[in-house]
Amino acid sequence: MKKLLSLSIITLIIVAAASCGGSSDSEKTTEATTESTASTDSGNPSYDPHRGEGKFTSVDLSPTLDVAKAELGNQVSQVKCSSCHKLTDEKLVGPGWAGVTTRRKPEWIMNFITNTDVMIDKDPEVQAQLELCLVRMPNQNLSDEDARNLLEFMRQNDGVK
Amino acid sequence: MKINSKYVQGMAALALLASMNACKPKDAGSVVSGDAAAKVYVAPGKYDEYYNFVSGGFSGQLSVYGLPSGRLLRVIPVFSVDPEKGWGYSEETKPMLNTSHGNVPWDDLHHVSMSQTNGEIDGRWVFANGNNTPRVARIDLKTFRTAEILELPNSGGNHSSPFITENSEYIVAGTRFSIPPDDKNGDVPINTYKENFKGTISFISVDKTSGNMDVAFQLQGPGVNFDLSHAGKGKSNGWFFFSTYNTEQANTLLEVNASKRDKDFIMAVNWKMAEKLIKEGKGRKQAVKYASNRFDESTHTATSTIKNQVTVLDIRDFPGLVYMIPCPKSPHGCDVDPTGEYIVGSGKLAALIPVFSFDKIQKAIADKAFDGEYDGIPVIKYEAALYGEVKKPGLGPLHTEFDDKGNAYTSMFVSSEVVKWNVKDLKVLDRVPTYYSVGHLMIPGGDSKKPTGKYLVAYNKITKDRYLPTGPELSQSAQLYDISGDKMQLLLDFPTIGEPHYAQGVAADVIKNNSTKFFKIEENKHPYVAKGEKEAKVWREGNKVHINMTLMRSHLTPDNIEGVRVGDEVYFHTTNLEQDWDVPHGFAVKGALNAELLVMPGETTTLKWIPLKAGMYPMYCTDFCSALHQEMSGYVRVSPAGSNVPISFSTGTNTPKPDNAAVQGAAAKK
Numbered sequence: 001m002k003k004l005l006s007l008s009i010i011t012l013i014i015v016a017a018a019s020c021g022g023s024s025d026s027e028k029t030t031e032a033t034t035e036s037t038a039s040t041d042s043g044n045p046s047y048d049p050h051r052g053e054g055k056f057t058s059v060d061l062s063p064t065l066d067v068a069k070a071e072l073g074n075q076v077s078q079v080k081c082s083s084c085h086k087l088t089d090e091k092l093v094g095p096g097w098a099g100v101t102t103r104r105k106p107e108w109i110m111n112f113i114t115n116t117d118v119m120i121d122k123d124p125e126v127q128a129q130l131e132l133c134l135v136r137m138p139n140q141n142l143s144d145e146d147a148r149n150l151l152e153f154m155r156q157n158d159g160v161k
Numbered sequence: 162m163k164i165n166s167k168y169v170q171g172m173a174a175l176a177l178l179a180s181m182n183a184c185k186p187k188d189a190g191s192v193v194s195g196d197a198a199a200k201v202y203v204a205p206g207k208y209d210e211y212y213n214f215v216s217g218g219f220s221g222q223l224s225v226y227g228l229p230s231g232r233l234l235r236v237i238p239v240f241s242v243d244p245e246k247g248w249g250y251s252e253e254t255k256p257m258l259n260t261s262h263g264n265v266p267w268d269d270l271h272h273v274s275m276s277q278t279n280g281e282i283d284g285r286w287v288f289a290n291g292n293n294t295p296r297v298a299r300i301d302l303k304t305f306r307t308a309e310i311l312e313l314p315n316s317g318g319n320h321s322s323p324f325i326t327e328n329s330e331y332i333v334a335g336t337r338f339s340i341p342p343d344d345k346n347g348d349v350p351i352n353t354y355k356e357n358f359k360g361t362i363s364f365i366s367v368d369k370t371s372g373n374m375d376v377a378f379q380l381q382g383p384g385v386n387f388d389l390s391h392a393g394k395g396k397s398n399g400w401f402f403f404s405t406y407n408t409e410q411a412n413t414l415l416e417v418n419a420s421k422r423d424k425d426f427i428m429a430v431n432w433k434m435a436e437k438l439i440k441e442g443k444g445r446k447q448a449v450k451y452a453s454n455r456f457d458e459s460t461h462t463a464t465s466t467i468k469n470q471v472t473v474l475d476i477r478d479f480p481g482l483v484y485m486i487p488c489p490k491s492p493h494g495c496d497v498d499p500t501g502e503y504i505v506g507s508g509k510l511a512a513l514i515p516v517f518s519f520d521k522i523q524k525a526i527a528d529k530a531f532d533g534e535y536d537g538i539p540v541i542k543y544e545a546a547l548y549g550e551v552k553k554p555g556l557g558p559l560h561t562e563f564d565d566k567g568n569a570y571t572s573m574f575v576s577s578e579v580v581k582w583n584v585k586d587l588k589v590l591d592r593v594p595t596y597y598s599v600g601h602l603m604i605p606g607g608d609s610k611k612p613t614g615k616y617l618v619a620y621n622k623i624t625k626d627r628y629l630p631t632g633p634e635l636s637q638s639a640q641l642y643d644i645s646g647d648k649m650q651l652l653l654d655f656p657t658i659g660e661p662h663y664a665q666g667v668a669a670d671v672i673k674n675n676s677t678k679f680f681k682i683e684e685n686k687h688p689y690v691a692k693g694e695k696e697a698k699v700w701r702e703g704n705k706v707h708i709n710m711t712l713m714r715s716h717l718t719p720d721n722i723e724g725v726r727v728g729d730e731v732y733f734h735t736t737n738l739e740q741d742w743d744v745p746h747g748f749a750v751k752g753a754l755n756a757e758l759l760v761m762p763g764e765t766t767t768l769k770w771i772p773l774k775a776g777m778y779p780m781y782c783t784d785f786c787s788a789l790h791q792e793m794s795g796y797v798r799v800s801p802a803g804s805n806v807p808i809s810f811s812t813g814t815n816t817p818k819p820d821n822a823a824v825q826g827a828a829a830k831k
Binding site: 078079080082083084092093134135136138139140141142 | 681682694715738739740787788789813
């Protein structure tokens, strides 16, 4: 637990640092880059640790919650996610979801849950997580819509109204 | 016995040939040339160029190899139970092996035909015959699983099957053993064969969209043995050709008594005419009983339906429907060249290969160039149908495949060789030895309108010294040849399962991109599916206990189950929640008189278990799924019959209670 906590802190710092540097969303194209070869080199310049890698470059978030989307996300999570993730900060198979939307950018979350294998191979944070959990997060073949709804459900879980 | 005697003949002939002809290679070393290894090498991680679907013979299954590597990619259970995959053991697949005789857990799978569109292999389905309890199966090439099995009435052994028309309108099933029809009393003296036994050919329709099969109609003819067949194509589309033997109508010691006549027949059937007659309402409705078993992919469940009627056309009642063409000495293979003009009959006891001409057959019919009748069926004069004979091809011709350059390749069982000859001038061009006693041959597309010309595979009956000894029995051996040049070149030996008979091959591109990677959990309509752990539950209905269980890396939900009693019928309905390629979970429980389940991602599969003793029963995932696979397990507590332990179930919450650990049924529900 201690380890997990410290990891979260590090993550927060990184996220904070990145936001100081400004968003690079505008430079990105919407083209998916899932074909690129995996690299475990954390210094890989082509990998953006804030956005992750995948088809999502920018996600427009409203300050308020889309309740309908969140409910759909809840349903998806029951079928495809909740076997392994609790809604608290408690680790089950994978880490609990509490606070994930403050730790990670929305693009990163949506890329990770749809382009899982590539990001497990490339993202240094995820690799550190894998050393703790030892189970590679499976690709649950979420549609883009599923992924967006899940994000909204995670936001609801983190207290967005 | 027959194989044994052939084998002895084969060995004798081989010895004779070897002694007569010093040029014949004495060992494999002298026939495999330097670049053979490079030609079959498929680098790690690379794909083969062709899929090869090979009958598993008496294993009852269908094997899938990659060519040119000869790597075994998959064994698809078809007619035989397969505990590894739960095939025939899970509640969902048990109905697939149902027949009018009850559950038949094995068969003898001989021949395979791939579905065709415009005479070319379209990669949708593979059909296969069950020779013993007459059946035809359809394997879906999206899932590589058996989707349907249809039993055949009025049939004594389905050998002449499942050959297909050029747009997959029909597949045929000609009986090897004639028998009294199903609605007649079969309790008759065996030596009344000539009066009581009939030979039946079934035409099985294939639905264009679903692939579903039905017995469209049957032709009833004289009691003979139907051996093999092929549909006409191109100009001869609309006709079907069947080889026959035992036209002597012997019922004992066939080895001698069915080999007396100088010629048996190739039977030519005008199936377009038969189709028209059926549309006109002709034919007799006959009461029969046969099973039609279909697997529904949305419920992941098979249903078996017993059907009760079939329409039968008696061949003698419809002049013009069927003609007999004399063919020397118990013809076996009956193969039609890519143009549809030439029909090759391989008389397995003949020292020549007759090639018939479709045009000449049509002319002979128009001119009534007949040589009497056989059981009321006109017999066309041999010379009137014959295009020519391949002289001295070898000993024991069995099967012929074709390439894209106008050549034919015939297997020679007795002299253990493949003989290449030109279809037009009938001249022998090349011959290569096989090891040993070759049966069927396969060129990808080699019986279609569009054969390829790169590889040929020989499927041999005898292996002998080709592999390291493994006791009295060895795997049957297949051999791959490069046929792209003038001379055939042996490239590779590879072992097979069961005994390979016919096979089909197609370019990988036709199939590989359509392959299902997982079943969408949202589309799962199994009545006992648990879409997520919240839907996992256990409940009792009388003496039945249903468990809707989920499987996910790396735990079972529920994994603690109490309240099951001795003698209960317990149904584990397991749903694999994974949604990724190649992540099946297995499931097994101690003491089950059954097998494991192998549950594909998104699928629900059920294991039935009747515990016979009170006690503690571990259950676990059998397919290594993750680093925590060894943790993917649980317990079922079984109490004596009549016990009042209530049903309870949980995952992760049933922990010791220090103050009251002994209370029964303390497990908290989720």
